[in-house]
Amino acid sequence: MPALAAQADVIAIDLLGFGASDKPRSRLADEPIQPGAVLYCFDLWARQVADAAISLFGLNETSKSERPAPQPELHLIGNSIGGMVALTAARLLVKEGIPPQQVILIDCAQRTLDDKRAAELPGLERISRPLLKQLVRQRWVIAPLFRLLAQPGFIRRVLRKAYPSGAHIDDELVGLLHRPSTDPGATESFRGFVNLFSDYLAPELLVDLAVPVRLLWGADDPWEDPKEARRWANAFPCIQELQVLSGLGHCPQDEGPERVNPILLQWIGGA
Numbered sequence: 001m002p003a004l005a006a007q008a009d010v011i012a013i014d015l016l017g018f019g020a021s022d023k024p025r026s027r028l029a030d031e032p033i034q035p036g037a038v039l040y041c042f043d044l045w046a047r048q049v050a051d052a053a054i055s056l057f058g059l060n061e062t063s064k065s066e067r068p069a070p071q072p073e074l075h076l077i078g079n080s081i082g083g084m085v086a087l088t089a090a091r092l093l094v095k096e097g098i099p100p101q102q103v104i105l106i107d108c109a110q111r112t113l114d115d116k117r118a119a120e121l122p123g124l125e126r127i128s129r130p131l132l133k134q135l136v137r138q139r140w141v142i143a144p145l146f147r148l149l150a151q152p153g154f155i156r157r158v159l160r161k162a163y164p165s166g167a168h169i170d171d172e173l174v175g176l177l178h179r180p181s182t183d184p185g186a187t188e189s190f191r192g193f194v195n196l197f198s199d200y201l202a203p204e205l206l207v208d209l210a211v212p213v214r215l216l217w218g219a220d221d222p223w224e225d226p227k228e229a230r231r232w233a234n235a236f237p238c239i240q241e242l243q244v245l246s247g248l249g250h251c252p253q254d255e256g257p258e259r260v261n262p263i264l265l266q267w268i269g270g271a
Contacts, residue, residue: 003257003261003264003265004261004264004265004268007265007268007269008075008268009057009072011052011053011056013048013049013052015045015048015049015082015085016038016040016044016045016048016189017038017040017188017189017192017193018180018189019180020180020183022185023180023183023184023185023186023188023189024036024037024038024185024188024189025037025038025185025188026038026039026040026188026189026191026192026195027039027192028137028192028195029198038192039192040189040192040193040196041196041199042084042085042088042199042200043088043092045085045088045089046085046088046089046091046092047089047092049076049085049086049089050089050092050093050096050098053074053076053089053093053098053100054098057071057072057074058071058072059071059072059074059093059098060098073101074093074098074100074101075100075101075102075103075104075267075268076089076090076100076102076103076104077103077104077106077264078103078104078105078106078108079106079107079108079251079253080106080107080108080109080224080250080251081109083105083106083107083108083109083202084108084109084111084199084200084202084205086103086104086105087103087105087108087200087202087205087206087209087213088200088205090103090205090209090211091205091209094209094210094211099210099211100211101211101212102211102212102213102214102240102267103209103211103212103213103214104213104214104215104216104264104267105202105213105214105215105216106216106217106251106252106253106260107216107217107218107221107224107249107250107251107252108202108215108224108229109202109224110201110202110223110224110225110228111199111201111202113197114196114197114198114199114201115197115198116198116201117201133195133197136191136194136195137191137195139187139191142187142190142191142194143187146181146186146187146190150178150181150182150186150190151178152174152175152178155174155177155178156169156174159173159174159177161222161249162222162223162249162250162251162255163249163250163251163254163255164220164222164247164248164249164255165247165248165249165255165256167255167256168254168255173254202232203232203235203236206232206235206236206238206239207236209236209238210238211238212238212240213236213238213239213240214239214240214241214242214243214267215229215232215233215239215241215242215243216242216243216245216252216260216263216264217229217242217243217244217245217252218244218245218248218249218250218251218252218255219244219245219246219247219248220246220247220248220249221248221249221250222249222250223250224250226244229242229244230242230244241267243263245259245260
């Protein structure tokens with residue numbers, strides 16, 4: 001962020017259920033509405049991003065009948081699931097007459113476990129999927145699973161996979177990721193997130209998005225295949241550019257900021 005802040009006003013949002021934000025009780029789509037319970041989904045997080053941008057940057061709807069007043073350029077940047085949130089927020093802002101200048105997706109989540117991609121799964125995974133979905137709904141399953149995963153040692157092992165070069169994996173990063181797991185409600189937000197089996201896929205949002213999109217990808221991402229990013233770049237006119245960075249994984253902005261920041265600054269300055 002400091003590198004980008006030299007050229008632009010930057011805000012980084014802890015989405016509801018993540019980081020230092022509140023973590024309300026989860027409600028799945030087919031569960032009854034309960035006071036204080038939240039349906040964790042991309043529309044929810046996109047609304048949060050859009051409201052923050054409108055409020056903090058003073059964005060206003062542009063009227064077709066009037067000469068639009070000058071307003072700040074908004075660049076939405078998201079990594080992994082944050083990329084899906086950025087795309088959803090862009091679509092929302094376009095509908096509200098406040099289109100962003102561009103969307104930059106860094107190793108955007110391809111959401112291979114979504115129901116709409118179930119047919120692509122290997123046979124055993126496809127067969128066991130209904131049982132898996134039933135299990136992760138259950139709080140008696142989620143609670144011990146979350147306690148098992150939300151351990152510094154496990155987080156470090158995941159980081160070693162996500163950051164194949166091993167760069168910048170240290171106690172500070174592990175602590176930054178572990179701390180939110182100790183918050184009240186963290187198990188509930190985890191339940192909401194892992195049950196995100198039916199929500200948007202990136203191609204559904206890219207197909208008619210009237211905003212420039214640029215893709216930045218780690219060539220060694222173990223989860224989000226760069227080949228899929230290349231297919232997106234060839235299929236959707238809104239995508240202006242794709243850069244794949246060798247030797248970097250799922251979070252190149254953290255693993256190799258000295259390579260990523262100049263690209264982001266160029267894209268922000270030239271959009």
